[in-house]
Amino acid sequence: MFPARSMAACRTATGLARSFATVSNASAGRSHRIVVIGGGAAGLDISHKLLRSGKFAQDDIAVVDPATWHHFQPGWTLVGGGIKTKEELRRPLNSLIDPKFKFYNDSVAGFSPEQNSITLGNGDKVSYEQLVVAPGISVNYGSVKGLPEALADPKSLVSSIYSYDTCDKTFETIQKLHKGTAIFTQPAGPIKCAGAPQKILWLALDHWKRAGLYDPANPAGSPIQISFATGMPVMFGVAKYNATLEQLRKERGVEGLFQHDLVSIDGDKATFALPDGKASVTKRFDLLHVVPKMGPHAFVKGSALANEAGYVDVDDGTTRHKKYPNVWSAGDASSLPTSKTAAAITAQTPVLVRNLLGSLEGKTPDATYDGYASCPLITEYGKVLLAEFKYGGEPKETFGDWFGIDQAVPRKSFYYMKKHFFPWVYYQHMVKGTWGGPKGWIN
Numbered sequence: 001m002f003p004a005r006s007m008a009a010c011r012t013a014t015g016l017a018r019s020f021a022t023v024s025n026a027s028a029g030r031s032h033r034i035v036v037i038g039g040g041a042a043g044l045d046i047s048h049k050l051l052r053s054g055k056f057a058q059d060d061i062a063v064v065d066p067a068t069w070h071h072f073q074p075g076w077t078l079v080g081g082g083i084k085t086k087e088e089l090r091r092p093l094n095s096l097i098d099p100k101f102k103f104y105n106d107s108v109a110g111f112s113p114e115q116n117s118i119t120l121g122n123g124d125k126v127s128y129e130q131l132v133v134a135p136g137i138s139v140n141y142g143s144v145k146g147l148p149e150a151l152a153d154p155k156s157l158v159s160s161i162y163s164y165d166t167c168d169k170t171f172e173t174i175q176k177l178h179k180g181t182a183i184f185t186q187p188a189g190p191i192k193c194a195g196a197p198q199k200i201l202w203l204a205l206d207h208w209k210r211a212g213l214y215d216p217a218n219p220a221g222s223p224i225q226i227s228f229a230t231g232m233p234v235m236f237g238v239a240k241y242n243a244t245l246e247q248l249r250k251e252r253g254v255e256g257l258f259q260h261d262l263v264s265i266d267g268d269k270a271t272f273a274l275p276d277g278k279a280s281v282t283k284r285f286d287l288l289h290v291v292p293k294m295g296p297h298a299f300v301k302g303s304a305l306a307n308e309a310g311y312v313d314v315d316d317g318t319t320r321h322k323k324y325p326n327v328w329s330a331g332d333a334s335s336l337p338t339s340k341t342a343a344a345i346t347a348q349t350p351v352l353v354r355n356l357l358g359s360l361e362g363k364t365p366d367a368t369y370d371g372y373a374s375c376p377l378i379t380e381y382g383k384v385l386l387a388e389f390k391y392g393g394e395p396k397e398t399f400g401d402w403f404g405i406d407q408a409v410p411r412k413s414f415y416y417m418k419k420h421f422f423p424w425v426y427y428q429h430m431v432k433g434t435w436g437g438p439k440g441w442i443n
């Protein structure tokens with residue numbers, strides 16, 4: 001997710017003061033030079049990078065987010081595999097926000113880009129010179145009929161690593177299954193980290209293999225049978241890594257149900273829509289891991305800032321809004337046509353920040369995002385295939401460039417990066433604005 005091109009040349013970042021930010025209940029008439037919507041991976045990284053420029057005074061920058069907790073979401077896959085606890089992956093959001101910011105611990109309800117203002121959930125208006133929109137996307141549990149009820153039922157072996165509430169249930173269900181059919185799903189359409197739905201499949205398979213419940217050489221004769229039911233036509237969207245993953249799927253005897261889009265759960269039956277939109281297929285299961293559909297938040301989708309699909313309509317290269325030049329976006333909420341990952345954000349934010357700061361001085365944006373994204377695909381306990389690519393699905397491999405190795409080969413070293421290095425660098429550097437992903441540490 002965050003490999004550094006210049007790890008050898010890393011510097012210790014100068015620490016900003018780490019005390020709790022003042023939480024503001026907005027009163028009418030608030031005005032800031034920059035308002036950042038969302039204190040997630042993108043919002044924290046961008047706001048702290050802006051502050052580090054040294055160009056802003058107390059309360060010049062405001063961050064708006066209703067959350068109490070900030071989560072390191074990429075770690076939820078490890079929780080699902082029993083490798084980490086979910087509690088160790090979260091921090092109080094307030095503790096990650098520099099005291100120099102004004103922190104509105106409230107939601108944004110609407111945008112008035114013609115008036116350079118936003119409206120908060122409590123009805124107050126906050127105005128800005130520049131706006132950064134990074135509220136992520138929503139996970140739509142209601143997209144699968146019967147899913148909310150199945151997830152909430154402690155007796156059902158239905159779970160999802162895509163929420164804090166249920167990611168630990170995933171490992172419980174994997175441990176509970178001793179025989180029968182396990183189905184792992186991925187929806188059609190954009191989701192956060194398109195590799196995660198199969199990472200949890202590979203971890204579960206390895207768990208059952210070690211427990212003597214699954215033999216990849218004789219899947220039909222094993223107590224457990226495994227299927228991957230995906231709304232997509234392939235295992236992974238980048239051809240180079242798809243080739244390895246498809247080969248692993250076949251070697252390991254996992255049934256591939258491609259273009260199968262989960263639409264409903266009823267007891268132990270899962271129903272999938274097929275591509276023609278008319279036919280459907282129903283499968284019985286004993287364990288079901290579900291990845292629901294995801295999409296833009298309604299307050300973004302219904303706004304003047306959205307493109308047709310509902311994402312913040314920014315230029316693929318500059319991250320600047322196509323219609324409102326003082327509006328910017330990065331991360332999952334943006335229209336940037338790349339994989340929705342924290343890794344992608346590490347390459348987007350230096351571009352956004354440089355272009356935004358330049359525009360304050362009347363300059364034309366000169367930094368360009370190349371679509372870089374990364375996905376550490378766990379293929380078993382102890383092995384990761386480190387996919388790194390840019391726009392057009394073209395590989396852009398950090399360690400391939402350095403050491404001439406092929407990152408499509410699952411490796412132990414990448415597993416340690418995923419398990420130890422990425423969570424560490426995320427909280428020590430990325431949310432403080434001192435991590436440039438493929439570029440390494442930056443100030």
Ligand SMILES: Cc1cc2nc3c(=O)[nH]c(=O)nc-3n(C[C@H](O)[C@H](O)[C@H](O)COP(=O)(O)OP(=O)(O)OC[C@H]3O[C@@H](n4cnc5c(N)ncnc54)[C@H](O)[C@@H]3O)c2cc1C
Nearest residue numbers: 038040041042073074108135136193331332340341342343
């Ligand atoms: C299971 C799982 C596995 C993943 N694995 C990986 C991985 O291996 N590698 C990787 O790089 N990425 C991975 N990701 C993806 C990564 O976590 C996201 O891409 C990243 O967190 C997106 O950052 P963001 O800032 O755009 O959104 P988020 O981090 O989701 O933050 C959005 C913020 O906006 C706030 N917000 C929401 N609504 C409003 C509102 N109305 N007003 C104001 N604020 C609002 C939220 O409270 C939140 O704090 C994974 C994600 C999941 C769920």
